[in-house]
Amino acid sequence: MALSTDRFLADLDALRRIGAYRSGVHRPTFGPEDMQTRHWLAAQLEQAGLEASIDGIGNVFGRHRGAGPHLLAGSHLETQNQAGWLDGVLGVVAALELARSGLPVDVCAYADEEAHWGDFIGSRSLVGALTEAEIDAARNRFTGEALRPKLEEIGLAGRSRPQLEEGRYKGALEMHIEQGTQLESAGLRIGVVTGIVGIRQFRIVVTGQQDHTGGTTMRERRDAGLTAVRLLGMVDAEMPRVAAARSVWTTGRIALEPNAPMIIPGRAEIVFSFRDLSVEVMDRMEACLRAVVQESNRRERCPAVLEEISRSAPALSDPAIVAAFEGAAESLCPGAWQAMPSGAIHDSQILARKLPVGMLFVPSIGGISHHWTEDTKREDLVLGMEVLHAAAQRFLAS
Structure with missing residues (x-):
């Protein structure tokens, strides 16, 4: 199937309605709205021909059934409280669209990047850095509720927590809003992330x-x-x-x-x-x-x-992925992009312990994030999707 930016935008809009709060979203990790999005994503992954699952810590995983080399792509579905509609979700829907376009991509929505229950418990589980003892000790930072009973309540107790398959991935990609003003202030439309602080x-x-x-x-x-x-x-x-x-x-x-x-x-x-x-x-x-x-x-x-x-520790982006992003950006929006660090932390920083990683930024209007007024121009969302797709092709062919 060809890349469809209309379908990509429609999926973002669909998820925006789940847990809607003013012009943003309130979807804390493992709440009913968050679980609705996880099951929504699993259904979309199956329809796209991937093997879908939700593991014992809440990661939603779509495994490509064909031959590699494979890419891993994704971000997170949950939000901060009363926050924005694009933080995290943008990267998940972009990864889904990469898979729908026919690229050999595994899609993952990493659980609880927003740290309602702990620090990066989803991505840490995937790289083998989350112990059962840590799950036993984890508490919700707002309510004090224990994580273990919550996992049972939402139907995840007893499920396995698979780790990333050794040798399967050429690299991991994540698209995200900038959550700052550097791109907008410079009149630029794409940021190629050189590393995560x-x-x-x-x-x-x-x-x-x-x-x-x-x-x-x-x-x-x-x-x-x-x-x-x-x-x-x-x-x-x-x-x-x-x-x-x-x-x-x-x-x-x-x-x-x-x-x-x-x-x-x-x-x-x-x-x-x-x-x-x-x-x-x-x-x-x-x-x-x-x-x-x-x-x-x-x-x-x-x-x-x-x-x-x-x-x-800082996580530097893989030079080959950076080169693919830069080449794609220069081809699709010449002169309207820049290389830049990420001042916010992301799941890619955890994945970098095991995989080459790279991130792509699109501008945040006014630099606002973690607030319900968070937004990005639709034309910038579309351009980001097109650059991500072109860069994935370049990197796979390199």
């Missing part, structure tokens, strides 16, 4: 002395909140000296205890993270953070303790 996340705990806001003099105070604010001010002043042009850093959480207007906070907890595509740059940023905490402890009355929470 690494992330390092830390907790900083500042310990002071809880006390009365009126009776305690300024000389006597050990205010954990003020120390935390001054520490973060130092971080923001020092990080630009060691960071790269596309480095980012974020204070995602500040919690004061007891967080009451008439009480001097006795404790402050900060969750701080930074991202870059270069391990060397991230090493410099971590050294900077540690030096700032050390300097804060020299100056301040309230000691701060730095604890690493997590780290993920």
